[in-house]
Structure formats: structure tokens, C-alpha cells
Amino acid sequence: MITCRELIDFLMAYCDGELPPDQRATFEKHLSLCPPCVAYLKTYQQAVCLGKAVCAEEEKEPQPVPEELVKAILAARGKK
Amino acid sequence: MAWHDQRQPLSFPPPRVTIPAFMSNVLPDIEAGEGGLPGDETALLASLRAGDAAAFERLVRDYGGRMLAVTRRFLANDEDAQDAVQEAFLSAFKALDRFEGQSRLGTWLHRIAVNAALMKLRTRKSRPQEQSADELLPQFHADGHQAHPTSGWRDEGLAALERRETRDLVRRSIENLPENYRIVLLLRDIEGKDTEETAELLGMTPNAVKTRLHRARMALRELLDPHLRGASL
Numbered sequence: 138m139i140t141c142r143e144l145i146d147f148l149m150a151y152c153d154g155e156l157p158p159d160q161r162a163t164f165e166k167h168l169s170l171c172p173p174c175v176a177y178l179k180t181y182q183q184a185v186c187l188g189k190a191v192c193a194e195e196e197k198e199p200q201p202v203p204e205e206l207v208k209a210i211l212a213a214r215g216k217k
Numbered sequence: 218m219a220w221h222d223q224r225q226p227l228s229f230p231p232p233r234v235t236i237p238a239f240m241s242n243v244l245p246d247i248e249a250g251e252g253g254l255p256g257d258e259t260a261l262l263a264s265l266r267a268g269d270a271a272a273f274e275r276l277v278r279d280y281g282g283r284m285l286a287v288t289r290r291f292l293a294n295d296e297d298a299q300d301a302v303q304e305a306f307l308s309a310f311k312a313l314d315r316f317e318g319q320s321r322l323g324t325w326l327h328r329i330a331v332n333a334a335l336m337k338l339r340t341r342k343s344r345p346q347e348q349s350a351d352e353l354l355p356q357f358h359a360d361g362h363q364a365h366p367t368s369g370w371r372d373e374g375l376a377a378l379e380r381r382e383t384r385d386l387v388r389r390s391i392e393n394l395p396e397n398y399r400i401v402l403l404l405r406d407i408e409g410k411d412t413e414e415t416a417e418l419l420g421m422t423p424n425a426v427k428t429r430l431h432r433a434r435m436a437l438r439e440l441l442d443p444h445l446r447g448a449s450l
Contacts, residue, residue: 140360140361143361173363176367180445181438183370187441189407199283201282214307
């Protein structure tokens with residue numbers, strides 16, 4: 138059976154469906170017996186989701202552009 | 218309808234064209250749109266092309282905030298982020314005649330902002346005293362077991378983001394990733410670029426991009442873990 142280290146090393150390939158069936162089966166056998174690796178997989182996926190969600194939200198409700206930056210951009214445009 | 222939708226269907230996928238990164242700001246916009254720009258963007262674009270000063274100010278105020286959010290993520294430094302936004306707008310002003318309106322104005326400006334941030338990264342010196350990447354990767358015993366067995370996070374899912382402290386935590390954690398990890402994570406997971414495109418933008422091999430992305434994700438997980446495990450925020 139693979140170790141936790143081996144599972145975590147290839148976690149991205151597993152999540153992306155890139156493992157051939159026999160390796161996938163080996164992965165899932167380990168997961169069925171290792172709660173810490175199940176937790177690692179879940180929190181790995183949650184970290185990615187949280188990152189995407191926060192960045193999407195930042196763009197949906199951005200902070201206003203600092204006034205000095207607006208002026209600098211328009212002034213630079215005026216010089217071109 | 219985009220030009221490529223008007224062709225006869227092929228029996229096999231067309232070859233992928235790799236566009237050099239330095240040309241992505243200046244090529245005609247060929248993304249499929251929804252029948253062109255919405256009316257207000259069409260009017261704004263016309264005013265911009267006519268040189269209307271008020272239109273330029275409106276463009277900066279309407280889109281600058283989003284662009285600044287993008288460049289801040291890449292550059293993790295307000296001054297550099299603002300410089301990149303200024304460069305992005307100046308690039309956009311020069312390229313207005315080449316913008317064909319196949320995507321939204323915001324999408325086009327977003328792409329320009331990402332490229333301006335990448336350009337800024339190339340020209341600045343590396344940040345001093347960045348956290349060692351090894352500390353952010355999982356540790357294992359000699360027998361391959363996790364040295365610090367993982368336990369789950371509070372199962373709130375995305376509802377946790379309703380709390381500002383969670384959003385700030387995630388934002389800070391991305392910002393605190395070592396730069397080379399952060400850039401790959403942003404390009405792949407946030408900007409949605411595929412492995413090959415990311416590799417070309419960064420001058421890396423696709424396999425190196427995959428390895429670095431996995432490490433970036435593990436590092437982000439590691440930075441979030443102490444705050445999201447168990448106890449309430």
C-alpha cells in the first residue's frame with residue numbers, strides 16, 4: 138500500500154483525474170484506511186475553493202481607485 | 218458570432234495555437250462574446266476612441282478598482298500594484314483601436330492588468346525575507362506517515378466567507394505565499410489559465426508548472442490550517 142507521503146505527492150493528479158485506474162484504486166484504498174489523508178484531501182480542495190471565492194468576490198466588489206492614482210493615470214495619458 | 222463559429226465543423230479538434238505572452242495585449246480580441254458589447258460599453262468605447270477626456274476618466278474609475286485587486290494579488294505590494302495598473306491603462310489606451318469587442322471591456326482590461334503585473338514582477342528585485350517554502354509543505358515521518366496528522370476544518374464551506382476575518386485571512390495567506398508559488402497559483406487557479414499557457418508566460422516547462430502549483434496549493438492549505446481547524450474564528 139502507498140504511504141501518506143506518496144498519496145499527498147500525487148494528490149493533484151488524483152484530483153484532476155489523471156491517475157490510471159489501478160493507481161486510482163490504490164489511492165482510494167489508502168483513503169479508505171487513513172482519516173488524516175482524507176482530511177488532507179478535503180482541506181486541500183477547500184483551500185483552492187476559498188482562494189477562488191475570495192478573489193472572485195474582490196473583483197465583484199472592488200475598493201475604489203485611490204484618487205491620486207486616477208489623477209496620475211489621466212496625467213500620464215495626457216503626456217502621451 | 219465569433220469568426221471561428223462560422224466555419225464548418227471539423228472531424229477532429231483544430232490544432233492549438235500558442236500565442237507568445239508578449240503579444241497577448243496587442244492581438245485583436247477574438248474571444249466569443251454574446252453578440253458584441255452591451256450598449257453602454259459600445260458608447261463608452263466610441264467616446265474613448267474619439268478622445269473624450271471624461272470617457273477616459275470614467276474608464277479608470279469604473280474598472281480601476283478591479284484591476285487594482287488583480288495586480289495587488291500578484292505583486293503583494295500597494296506601490297507596485299498601482300504602478301502596474303497605471304501601465305495597464307496606458308497600454309489599454311494605446312490599444313483601443315485594436316479592441317474588437319468580442320469580449321467585455323472588463324475582461325480585456327483584466328487581461329491587460331495581469332500582463333502588466335507579470336511584467337512588473339520581471340523587472341523588480343525579489344522580495345527579501347520571504348518565508349521558506351519548506352516550512353509550508355507537509356512533513357512526514359521516515360515511514361511515510363504524516364508527521365502532524367491532518368484534521369478537518371470547520372465544515373462551513375463557503376459560508377465562512379461571509380465573515381470578513383475569513384476573507385482577510387484567505388487574502389493574506391495568498392499574499393504570504395512565496396512569490397514563485399503565488400504567481401503559479403494565481404495564473405492557474407484564479408485566472409484559469411491552463412498549464413501550457415502558464416508555462417509559456419513564466420518560461421517554465423508544463424511539468425514544472427504542475428509541480429509548483431501542487432506545492433502552492435499545499436502551502437496555501439498550510440497557511441490556512443491553524444486558523445480554520447476546529448475552533449471558531
